[in-house]
Amino acid sequence: MPTSTAALLLYAVSLALYLWLLYTNRSWMGFGASALLAGGLLLHYFSLMERARALDSVPYQDLPGSLSLFAWLLALTYLGLEVFHRQRSVGAFVVPVVFVLALFSTLFAPQQPPAPPETHSTLFALHVTLNILAYSSFAIAFVLSVIFLLQNRMLRGRAPGRTFWRFPALELLERMSRSSVAVGLLALLAGIGLGLVVSRDVRGQLWSNDPKEIVSVVILLGYAAYLWLGRTTTWRGARASWLCVINFVVVLFSLTIVNLYWSKFHRYF
Amino acid sequence: MRILVMGINHRTAPVELRERVAFDPEQARRAAAELTRPTHQDRPLLREAAVLSTCNRSELYAVPDPDATETVPALRDYFAAFHGLSPVALASSLYVHEDADAVRHLFRVAAGLDSMLLGEAEILGQVRTAYQRAFANGTTGPVLNRMFQGALEAGRRVRSQTGLGAGPMSVAFAAVKLAEQIFGRLRECTALIVGAGTVGEQLVEHLRNRKIRNLLVANRSWERACALAARFHGEAVRWDELSQIWSRPDIVVTSLAVREPWLTRAELETAMAARGNRPLFVIDLGVPRNVEAEVGTLYNVYLYNLDSLAEIVKQNRRARQQEIPRAEQIVEEHVARFEAWRAAAEMVELLRSLRHQGTAPDAAALDQRLERMHDLSPQERRDLRGIAEELLALARLEPEAQLRHMPALRERVRRMDRVRDLLGITKGTV
Structure with missing residues (x-):
């Protein structure tokens, strides 16, 4: 069985356990879900390494490759967050995204590896990886913010549903979202910095007014505003969560419209 | 190999009678030991026995000796005599179930299906304790061992695979659970208690059980505030200084007997600005209401009154009722397995x-x-x-x-x- 399929299987079982955990709240099930996710991550890593060796670069040039890397970093960030905050109920919402992305990248993996990219340097590989890590962290913060808004809506409407009691507290959701954004922000900052260095080395200029560069800075400022406003001002709570959701819409815009139609130097990340 | 259960519960007997026939742990041990000890005819009345006694039920689970005749009347007399009652006084309240019905009864009890508060969590622990006590006492044998283990397994499955135990079922508990959904652990929180009624006191008890960091107690009368603060182990706050302490509480519980709301939107709006819009959970237990309804429209203020809390309890009760068929199905599976x-x-x-x-x-x-x-x-x-x-x-x-x-x-x-x-x-x- 190919490593990517085995990883996919582990993700699937882990997802089933996370969903079941939401329903039954049994600790051994949560432990099993995390362990299987970790197993899936390990196998996924080997599968990514195979792909990277064939390309002699980080897999970013084709959509399945970059989505696979995105799924892996999403799972990695989520697992780190889960261990740090000791909270597993969000897994039922994050692991489905990991699974779907991993499934897509496995199903549509090209038979022949795409042409090797022009740039092979370690700095470039780090630039790609850090940016995708940032996007995966923002994706988790987005999921957490959506859960926050739903929970908050139920609380204010004085109509908590049956699953309401299974979710983490608002305060914890906010804290987890902030941790995730903090990781993403640092990764994006470093990623942009490395991108500028690579640009200088390859094109001879630090800043080339590429739409991707401009949108990335907008994203950076948007999330920095989220962290600052959500901690110190009257924006804390639902307003900060809305800001986080809007920021992620900009991220999606950057990953789709900007990458596919506007940017000259970025394609799938 | 007969099995029978004899007892009274909240459905068949009022609390006064239930109190009189309750077994404390020592009495439970003694009764089971006496009934399984050989009598003067050299045969015990029961081969195996275990007593389950909670505030809502006193029950004797038994496997009669195959040679014993008239076991039920003998047990009925023993039950009455043990508590110094006449058999007539117990006759109308005492129920007896035999064989599969007795098994089903225990399994339903362990699952919380026979509880006064449907799906309550405590009963499973009480069944476990009763079994462990009888086992340690040497009064259980292969049948009751298997039966109690089956009951505990059925109870655990019902709790984990159905929503029979989900959602709080009392107003006070619902309020505390909501607070936990907002703030997470309450150890870092401060609550302001204004006035005290029965539900308010239950709520304070729940907050204290969750080791809330601070309890501030306010009342229009300073003496009353001090008395309540002493009772709740909290800190008394003067009524006229209330506006100065709004930055401190995360939870406000109010149950004053007032004609007009004492907490208005305008007052709290200023307070919220002063506290940097930190979330505030306001629990209004007063009738008439102590808090203006418009307070609930303020950003980051979560306002619940008695009606909204009672509605949550009602919804949970309804949700639990809907889970009964699934729970009964699990119980039947385990009864069939045991049978x-x-x-x-x-x-x-x-x-x-x-x-x-x-x-x-x-x-x-x-x-x-x-x-x-x-x-x-x-x-x-x-x-x-x-x-x-x-x-x-x-x-x-x-x-x-x-x-x-x-x-x-x-x-x-x-x-x-x-x-x-x-x-x-x-x-x-x-």
Whole structure:
């Protein structure tokens, strides 16, 4: 069985356990879900390494490759967050995204590896990886913010549903979202910095007014505003969560419209 | 191998009577030991016994000795005498369930299906404690061990696989659970208690159990505030200084007897700005309401009054009711599993008896005995004879282990006493 399929299987079982955990709240099930996710991550890593060796670069040039890397970093960030905050109920919402992305990248993996990219340097590989890590962290913060808004809506409407009691507290959701954004922000900052260095080395200029560069800075400022406003001002709570959701819409815009139609130097990340 | 349960519960007896027939742990041990101890006739009344006593029920689970006759009246007398009551006083409240009904009763109890508060969590622990006590006391045997373990398993499954225990079922508990959904752990929170009613006091108790960091207590009367603060182990706050402490509480519980709301939107709006819009959970337990309804529209203020809390409790109760069929299904699965084990155990016992007696009746003797069973129909006679012949063949040929895998025959051997009579086996041979 190919490593990517085995990883996919582990993700699937882990997802089933996370969903079941939401329903039954049994600790051994949560432990099993995390362990299987970790197993899936390990196998996924080997599968990514195979792909990277064939390309002699980080897999970013084709959509399945970059989505696979995105799924892996999403799972990695989520697992780190889960261990740090000791909270597993969000897994039922994050692991489905990991699974779907991993499934897509496995199903549509090209038979022949795409042409090797022009740039092979370690700095470039780090630039790609850090940016995708940032996007995966923002994706988790987005999921957490959506859960926050739903929970908050139920609380204010004085109509908590049956699953309401299974979710983490608002305060914890906010804290987890902030941790995730903090990781993403640092990764994006470093990623942009490395991108500028690579640009200088390859094109001879630090800043080339590429739409991707401009949108990335907008994203950076948007999330920095989220962290600052959500901690110190009257924006804390639902307003900060809305800001986080809007920021992620900009991220999606950057990953789709900007990458596919506007940017000259970025394609799938 | 009979099983019976005898007892009273919240459905059959008022609290005054339940209090009188409650067993404390020592009494539970003593009663089970006395009933399983050989009497002057050298046979105990019960082979196995366990007592389950909670604030809502006092029950005796028993496996009577096969030779004992009139077990139920004897137990009824013992039950009454143990608590210094006349059997007549208990007669209308005492229930008795036998065999599969007794098994089903215990399994339903463990699952919380027979509780006053449907799906309550405590009962499973109480059943476990009662079983562990009887086991340590040496009054349980293979039947009750298996039955209690089955009940605990059924209870655990019902709790984990259905929503029977989900959602708070009291106003005070609902309020505390909501607070936890907002703030997470309450250890870092501060609550302001204004006035105190019955529900308010229950709520304070829940908050204290969750080790809330600070309790501030305010009242219009300073003396009353001090008295309440002393009772709740909190800090008294003067009424006229209330506006200065709004930055401190995360939770406000108010239950003052006032005609007009004392907490208005305008006042809290200023307070929220001063506290940097940190979330505030306001629980209004007062009737008439203590807090203006518009307070609930303020950003990051979560306002719940008695009606909204009662509605949550009502919804949870309804949700739990909807889970009853699923819970009953799980209980039935476990009852069927236990009954299959019991039937197999009875068959093994029967075959041992046959072997023990050495001689088996021949065909003519079987016919003679069947003739004496006047209440049987011709079809029943044929069935019974078939079963007897099969059992005799098994007793001669088959190893016992194989019997456990013969569900069809086990199903057919329902009337063990009849089969025993037919094969001429005396009870308690083994």
